[in-house]
Amino acid sequence: MAKTIVVLSGKGGVGKTTVSSSLAYLYSKDGTGIVAVDADVDAPDLEYFLGGGKLVKQVSIETSDKAFIDPSKCIGCGRCVEVCIYGALTMHGGKAKVEKIMCEGCGSCMYVCPTDAVSLEKHSGGLITVKETRYGFKIVTGRISLGEHNSGKMVSVARTEAYKIAQAESLDVIVVDGAPGIGCPIIASITGADYVVAVVEPTKLSYQGLTRLLEVVEHFKIRAGIVINKYDISDEWTGRITAYTMSKGYQLLGQIPLSHEVVEAMSQMVPPPEYNPRSKVSKSITGIYREIRRVIEA
């Protein structure tokens, strides 16, 4: 069965996509059968790095129901406004109105309405696409509609799609690029996964994000290793993160130096190890990839 590796960080902008695109590239270069998943469904960017081209499949996903109010039946009693814990209902000119992007489709307003003015309607909350990357393997991208809340479900659907591809094509590895944060979409991306790669930079904020992320990872009992990105910007925080990693019994997978080359590779939209395999950054990322590979196979 294919192994699932999830790249996460807690804080945003520390290098998740840089690491996950490089991992996917290096795995495929070594001839491993892989499929990539972009589980940052709010702002999916991984396919840009991997050169997502030919569209293989596209499915629209109904993530939720939305409340719909029939104004001819609404008597303006306001009971729906009172019961809505999401603040999705307001009164306008004596009638209830639904702010669609706030509605979670729980149905409480429908149950409480004395005149049956509320109904639930299926709502297309997002899009799953499967594309072929420039390296030949496939990438599954989940993309959620504007302001939608049900990102966890989109992540699950995207992962299921990748799992089906892995089964059908007998692939060995699924690389998942996660979202920032520690909430619903992150929980959906790590449940049942084999390994979490936690990317951190040596700053107080990223360290705080890491500790909160690892609490979630521990909660779900997933194995994890740590990558310190831009490790040379602070000896103090690199030291603290290293000590924390050791004390918690996680593996330090490696360190990536600060380099403008990452920015250059990004503007060219290629993973750093392809942009210049001989650079210090690429060498450290390749070392991290080998370490992950060893740990996963062990």
Added chain:
Amino acid sequence: MKIAVTGGKGGVGKSTIASALIRHYSEAGRILAADLDVDNPCLSSMLNMNRPYKVEDAETFKPSIVAAKCIGCHKCVDACEEHALYGLEGSAPTLYDQLCSGCGACKLVCPANAIEDDRKVLGQISWYNRGNITLIEGRITPGEARSPIVARQTALAADKEYSTGVYKHLIIDTMPGVANPVAQALLIAEKVVAVTEPTLLGIHDIMLTLELSDYLGKTVGIVINKADISREHLIKLRKICAEKDVKIIVEIPYSRDILFTSVSQPPGDELKAYVRRIASWLKNTKP
């Protein structure tokens, strides 16, 4: 004035700009700040606030099923969109705590009044104070999934506190992305400062932010941070803003100084000058 600082992609400088704006405004009066990045709140660290003076639980309803009253009709099971209630028809259902969203639909449909109120704690809302700045921070408990509810309760607490009238401004820092917790922040704001960077990812994500602000009918100004890291993408960003008729308030060059400065330090003179320009845009623009 109520201002939200957002921007889509993570790590572009949302909290850096938000905290610098807060410090700027606090020189001239009392300021309320709200951290709605409930997954990873940063403002307390950045504003050097160590200990909250008040902590409240962010909590939600969860059903407590009184077996003696339950008639086993399972209307609650059918009503639960989250499938958090299960069991055999004819007997009282069991609650799977982790799936419950706290919406209360089960209680509303129960014909036997067999569902009573229980509470589930999702996180904390903490209140900090330092000098002229009061900060209300939402923080979800690791392992809990329902960030939108914690964000909403934090937003409501901030809005209520701001309505006391003692604060000159409310500055809200948001999560990355454009999901519900970001919408919660933008909804209560009058003006939006959207921070981005000239990379393909920054451009991709700022477009989503603009779409969301447009949907919510909010006035947006753009801050391009690290403006000099890619000429090509900077030009693209400028073009997009011109096409969409969105104002670029400032372009801030990449600075190694910021990178090597402790996050709890006040901004340097250079950043202060940019922040003054942001404040002047906020002052002179109609909502």
